[in-house]
Amino acid sequence: MKQTQEWWCLDLGFSSEIGAEDFDRLLESLLRFTPDLVPGRKRVFLEMSRVPVRPKPDSFLKRVQVLARRIGLDASSWRFGIADTIPKSWVQTRWRAREARLLPVEAYFDFIDPLNHFECTRPERERLTCFRSLGMKNLEYLFTVPKAAWLVRFGEEFDSFLEHFEFGERFVWKAWKPAEALSEETRWNAEEWVSDAEGLIFRLKPLVDRLCSRLYSLGRAIRKLEIVLKLDRPVPDRKIELGFAFPQTSRTLILKLLREKLSQEMDRNPLTDPIVEARIGIRETERRSQGSARFAFSSEEERSEEEREKWVELISYLGTKYGEPSLESGARAFQATLTEHPLPERSWKKTWYAETPPPPVKRIEPARPVLLFQTPETIHRTGPWLQRQNGSFQERYRIRSFRQEERIEGYEWDVEDTGGFERTYFRVEVENPQGKPEEWWVYRDELLGKLMLHGLY
Amino acid sequence: MPRPELKALKALIAEHAPPRARKVLGHLPGLSLHAGEGIEVLGLARHGWMTGFLRQHPALRTAWIQGEENRLCPTALEQQGVGLSRLLFFERMSGSEAIELALQLLRSSLFGAIIFDGLALPSIGREAHMRKLQLSAEDGGALLFFLSKYEQASFGIRIRIRAEGADAVEFIRVKGGTLA
Numbered sequence: 001m002k003q004t005q006e007w008w009c010l011d012l013g014f015s016s017e018i019g020a021e022d023f024d025r026l027l028e029s030l031l032r033f034t035p036d037l038v039p040g041r042k043r044v045f046l047e048m049s050r051v052p053v054r055p056k057p058d059s060f061l062k063r064v065q066v067l068a069r070r071i072g073l074d075a076s077s078w079r080f081g082i083a084d085t086i087p088k089s090w091v092q093t094r095w096r097a098r099e100a101r102l103l104p105v106e107a108y109f110d111f112i113d114p115l116n117h118f119e120c121t122r123p124e125r126e127r128l129t130c131f132r133s134l135g136m137k138n139l140e141y142l143f144t145v146p147k148a149a150w151l152v153r154f155g156e157e158f159d160s161f162l163e164h165f166e167f168g169e170r171f172v173w174k175a176w177k178p179a180e181a182l183s184e185e186t187r188w189n190a191e192e193w194v195s196d197a198e199g200l201i202f203r204l205k206p207l208v209d210r211l212c213s214r215l216y217s218l219g220r221a222i223r224k225l226e227i228v229l230k231l232d233r234p235v236p237d238r239k240i241e242l243g244f245a246f247p248q249t250s251r252t253l254i255l256k257l258l259r260e261k262l263s264q265e266m267d268r269n270p271l272t273d274p275i276v277e278a279r280i281g282i283r284e285t286e287r288r289s290q291g292s293a294r295f296a297f298s299s300e301e302e303r304s305e306e307e308r309e310k311w312v313e314l315i316s317y318l319g320t321k322y323g324e325p326s327l328e329s330g331a332r333a334f335q336a337t338l339t340e341h342p343l344p345e346r347s348w349k350k351t352w353y354a355e356t357p358p359p360p361v362k363r364i365e366p367a368r369p370v371l372l373f374q375t376p377e378t379i380h381r382t383g384p385w386l387q388r389q390n391g392s393f394q395e396r397y398r399i400r401s402f403r404q405e406e407r408i409e410g411y412e413w414d415v416e417d418t419g420g421f422e423r424t425y426f427r428v429e430v431e432n433p434q435g436k437p438e439e440w441w442v443y444r445d446e447l448l449g450k451l452m453l454h455g456l457y
Numbered sequence: 458m459p460r461p462e463l464k465a466l467k468a469l470i471a472e473h474a475p476p477r478a479r480k481v482l483g484h485l486p487g488l489s490l491h492a493g494e495g496i497e498v499l500g501l502a503r504h505g506w507m508t509g510f511l512r513q514h515p516a517l518r519t520a521w522i523q524g525e526e527n528r529l530c531p532t533a534l535e536q537q538g539v540g541l542s543r544l545l546f547f548e549r550m551s552g553s554e555a556i557e558l559a560l561q562l563l564r565s566s567l568f569g570a571i572i573f574d575g576l577a578l579p580s581i582g583r584e585a586h587m588r589k590l591q592l593s594a595e596d597g598g599a600l601l602f603f604l605s606k607y608e609q610a611s612f613g614i615r616i617r618i619r620a621e622g623a624d625a626v627e628f629i630r631v632k633g634g635t636l637a
C-alpha cells in the first residue's frame with residue numbers, strides 16, 4: 001500500500017532576510033522533528049509521515065519559535081501549514097486556503113516553483129492581469145478552459161503547474177544534509193584580557209551551549225572536541241583536545257570537564273598574551289543513545305531514574321578525568337570485566353560500562369588469589385624453603401603445604417598475542433620470616449622450568 | 458570556659474538534642490556499622506577479609522582506591538561472589554587525590570563503601586581531612602575502609618581489624634562500643 005506523505009511547510013515570513021548561516025542553524029534545529037527537511041526560499045518543508053510521535057501543531061510552532069530565538073531570529077510572524085505534497089503545503093501556508101482549487105490565481109506561480117517562488121516577476125504580473133481580465137479569480141477557473149488550450153498557449157510552464165497541482169507527490173525533492181564538521185567560534189578585543197580558565201569558560205559557555213543544541217538536533221553526542229585559542233601575537237594557535245570516556249550530551253558535565261582541563265593547561269602553560277579568538281570544533285561524535293538504555297545495576301535492583309542519571313554522569317566524569325577514553329593501560333580509574341583469555345593476568349580487562357553490563361563469561365575454577373601480580377616474580381626452592389627477593393635481600397619462607405591447583409596451557413596458534421605457555425599452579429602455605437602464615441599462588445613454568453610467584457590469597 | 462559549665466552544657470545538649478539516627482550499612486560480629494564509620498583493616502589477609510565483607514554485603518556499591526598499581530584480581534572477586542558491576546577501581550592515587558576523589562564520590566551518595574588501599578594514613582590522615590571525610594560519609598551513607606600493612610595512629614578510626622588468614626581475624630580496637 002502506498003504511504004501518504006505529510007508535509008509541514010514552515011513559512012518564515014517575508015519581512016526580513018535570514019542569513020545563510022542562521023538559516024543552516026535553523027535547519028539543524030529542525031532536524032529534531034524529522035530527518036527529511038527540504039529548504040526553500042524563506043520556507044522549510046518537513047516530511048512528517050515517518051515520524052512516530054508527531055508534535056501537536058500548536059506546540060510545534062511554539063517550539064520552533066523558541067529554537068529560532070536561540071539562534072537570534074524573530075519567529076513571531078512565522079506560520080505553517082500541512083498538506084500531502086510540497087507544492088500544496090506551500091500554497092496553503094501562504095494563502096491560508098483549505099481547498100486548493102479555491103486558491104487565488106496568484107498561487108498559479110507558487111505551484112510552478114514551490115521551493116523558490118517569492119514575488120511575481122514582471123512577465124508573471126502581466127500574465128496575472130491577463131487571467132483576471134478573463135474573469136479568473138481563483139485556480140478553479142483555470143480548469144474551466146480545456147487543458148490543451150493552456151498547453152498550446154503556455155506549454156511547459158502550464159504542464160509543470162498541472163503536474164505539481166494534480167500529482168504533487170511526484171515532486172522531486174532532495175533532503176537537506178547538515179555540515180559534517182561542527183564548530184563554533186567567538187572573538188573579542190585584546191583589551192578584554194582573559195587570564196584564567198574561569199574567564200575562558202565564561203566565554204566558551206555560549207559556544208558549548210550552541211554545539212550541544214546542534215548535536216541534540218542531529219541526534220549525536222560528543223566523543224572528542226578540540227579548542228583552538230588564537231592569541232594576540234603571531235604565534236601558533238594553542239590547541240587543547242578533550243576526549244570523553246562516554247559520548248556526552250550534558251552541557252553541565254562538558255563544561256565541568258572543560259574547566260578542569262583548561263585549569264590544568266593554564267597551570268602548565270600560563271597565558272602570555274591575550275586571547276582574541278576561541279573556536280571549539282567537534283572532532284568525533286557518536287549516535288546519541290536513547291532513554292531505553294539499560295543501567296548497570298538494573299539486573300540487581302531497581303534504581304530510580306534520577307539515580308541512574310547520576311550514576312551515568314559520575315561514570316562519564318571519572319572516565320574522562322582518570323581513564324583515557326581509549327582505555328589504554330594509562331587509565332587510573334576503571335571498571336573491570338572478565339575475558340576468556342587463558343592467562344590469569346589477562347583474564348580480565350579495564351573497561352567502562354555505564355549503561356550496559358558486559359556479557360558473562362564462563363566460570364573459572366578453582367579460586368584465584370585476590371592479589372595478582374601482573375609480572376610474576378621468580379622464586380627458588382631449596383629443600384623446605386622458598387626464597388623470594390625483597391629489594392636487595394633474599395627472604396626465606398618455610399613451606400607448610402604445597403597443593404597443585406590447576407594446569408593452564410596455551411598453544412601459539414591459540415594465543416597469538418602471548419605465544420605458547422604451560423603452567424602448573426600450586427597453592428602454597430608458607431611461614432614468613434616473622435613467623436606469620438601466608439598463602440601464595442605459585443606456578444611452575446613447564447617450558448622454562450622456573451618457579452614463579454603469581455599471587456597472594 | 459570553666460569545666461563545670463562545659464559539663465552542664467553537654468548535659469543540656471544530651472537532654473534536648475535527639476540522638477542522630479544513622480543508617481546501618483553492615484554488620485560485624487556483634488556490632489552494627491553505621492554510615493560514616495572508619496574501619497582500618499590490617500594484616501596479610503586484609504584483601505581477602507575485605508572481599509569476604511563485600512560478598513556478605515551485596516548492596517554496597519564500592520569504590521576501591523589504591524595507592525599503587527592495581528594488584529587486585531577482578532576474576533577472583535567475581536569468583537568469590539563480589540559482582541564486578543558494583544565496583545569501581547582507582548589506582549596510582551596520591552593521598553590528596555584520594556581524598557578529593559572520595560569526597561566527590563561521597564557527595565554523589567551512590568556509594569556504600571569507600572576503600573583506601575595502600576594509601577599511607579599519615580599523608581591523608583590529618584584530622585581536618587579525616588573529619589571532613591567522616592562527615593561526608595555520614596551524609597553520603599557510606600563506610601570508610603582503610604587497608605594498610607601496618608597500624609597507623611589516626612583520628613576517626615573506630616574499629617581496627619587484623620586479618621592474618623581466613624581463620625585468624627582479630628578485632629583489635631573499638632571506640633564507643635564492644636565487640637562480641
